[in-house]
Amino acid sequence: MWRSLASNMLSVLAVGMFLCAGLILWGKSQYTDAGPLESAICLRVERGSNMSKVSKKLEEQGAVTSGAIFRLGADYSDKASRLKAGSFLVVEGASMEAIVDEITRGGASTCGTEIVYRIGVTRSQTLIRELDPVTQKFVELASFNPAEGDAPEAYAEKRAEPDTRYRIAMAEGVTSWQVVEALKAMDVLKGDVADIPKEGLLAPDSYEVTPGTMRTAVLAEMQEKQELLVNAIWEGRPDGLPLESAEEMLVLASIIEKETGVPEERRQVASVFVNRLNQGMKLQTDPTVIYGITKGRSILGRGLRRSELRRITPWNTYLINGLPPTPIANPGKASLEAAVNPDETDFVFFVADGTGGHAFAETLQEHNRNVAKWREIEAQRNNN
Template sequence: MWRAMASNMLTILVVGLFLAGGLILWGQARYKNAGPLETAMCLQVERGSNMTQVSRQLEDQGAISSATIFRMAADYTDKAPQLKAGSFLVREGASMEQIIDEITRSGASTCGSEIEYRIGVTRIQTRVRELNPATLDFDEIASFDVTEEEVPAAYTQKREDSDTRYRVSIAEGVTSWQVVEGLKQIDALTGDIPEIPAEGALAPDSYDIVRGADRAAILQSMQDKQQLRINAAWEGRQDDLPIKSPEEMLILASIIEKETGVPHERGQVASVFVNRLERGMKLQTDPTVIYGVTKGQGALGRGLRRSELRRATPWNTYVIDGLPPTPIANPGLASLEAAVSPEATDFVFFVADGTGGHAFAETLDEHNRNVAKWREIEAERQSTGN
């Protein structure tokens, strides 16, 4: 009898272990396999929330099939204490494993609202955007110039939301003075700026920030990134260029940046200036003259006068030989690379062609014909009011 009882107990134990193992495998599959969510959504995790509350919220919204498995998995992987507050994108069909990773990884919101401050050459624009989970595109809620327009209610409201993300974007070709003045206008930042960084020392790019970030610290991040770009570009330079230092490269890159906004033209524009330097020709580029007038403190807002083209300043390349003494703006990475890897051409002239780009020429006669075409285009635009 005892043998029979022991045999039965053993059988029950084996069956129990088998069932437990199967239950674990079933739970693991539910945890790792695609979830039931049919359309991406934003998950709002409030401050002070716990995994129990979040799991119920996800189950109610149809993002997971079992709040219990979700909680057990978060506890088992020791991720429950790592829950972050914020607004998180839960993609269509996301598994429980992916959702837990999303809400515990960094705390950076991946959904909800974003405020972007864009410091451009002519304006400082603030954009308020909100991610549409269905399209994964940002819908613009408000856009305004902080120096000229009234602050819309949408901006004030989103600034109060705890999950709003912030970004500062610096356009290619802005001056250091413009960047500093732009940062001063951003009310989400704090701190003073002791001095304006050297021209060309800031990397045009987009920078994630937090509300209350220090202005000087953001400037330092821009300088650190630009120095890395300068080092990399100089390391990869072509041989036998007429620029002999990273500083000269930076100066040339800033001129290229101000002369064209057409990406595929940068190499050609660079070749014009390299060819002129090699032949001992003056660079004769208007943006350097403008910098001599404004010192980088805002846009000129009008055409150059003949007297300004003749006036001797350290930056007037119609008067001086070679490069000006400093950069005239903060160039982007592409212009830095063009300065040290210009296209192989014989171009020494270029002029606007009416399409937003330029017509390049090897000879003065060809250039004069291109100039005549451009003047015809200008005259036609003035007559039609375009």
């Protein structure tokens, strides 16, 4: 009898252990396998939230099949205490394991609202946009120019949300004065700027900031990035260039940056200036003359006058030999690379061709024909 009872108990225990193991395997597969979410969502985790609240929200949005398994998995992987506040992209079919990893790894939010402060050559703009989780593309909610009026309500509303991200996007070819003035207008930043950085020493790029970031810290990051870039490109330059230092490369790159907005033309434009330097010709480039007038503190907004072309300044390359003494803007990586890797051409002239690009020439006669065509295009535009 006792043997039979013991045998039955062992059988029941074995079955129980088998069922328990099966349940664990089933729970693990539920946690690691693809989830039921049919379309991507943006999951917002409030400050002070916990896995219980998050799992309930995920159940309501159809992202997980079981909030209990989601919480157990987070506890078992020792991630429940690492929950981060923010807005997180949960993609279609995301597993519970992937969702837990997304909301506990740290770093910036991966969806939600982004405020972008764009520093452009002709104007600055603040853009409020939100990521559409389905298309994973940003949708513009509002935009404004701080210099032209009050901010829209959407700006204040999104500023009040704790998980809004902030980014400064600096375009190629802006001057250091423009950068400082734009930073002063950004109310997300703090602190005064005592001195304007020297021209050319700020890297056009994208910079993540948080409310309260010091303006001087942003400028320091821009300068550090540009210094590293300039040094790396100068170290990798080929032999035979008419440039004696990284500073001269920076000057040439800034002129290239201001002369063309067509990426494919940069090396051709660079070849013209390198050929002129090699032949002892004056550079004769309008952007340097303009810089001599504005010092980078305003937009000229009109064509140059003959009197200005004859005005003596250190930057008037119609009068001086060689390069001007300083850069005339902050060049980007592509223009820096073009300065030391120009195309191999015999071009020494170029003029606008009416398409946004330029017509290049090896001889003055050919150049004069290109100039005549450009003047015809200008005349037609003025008559329309």
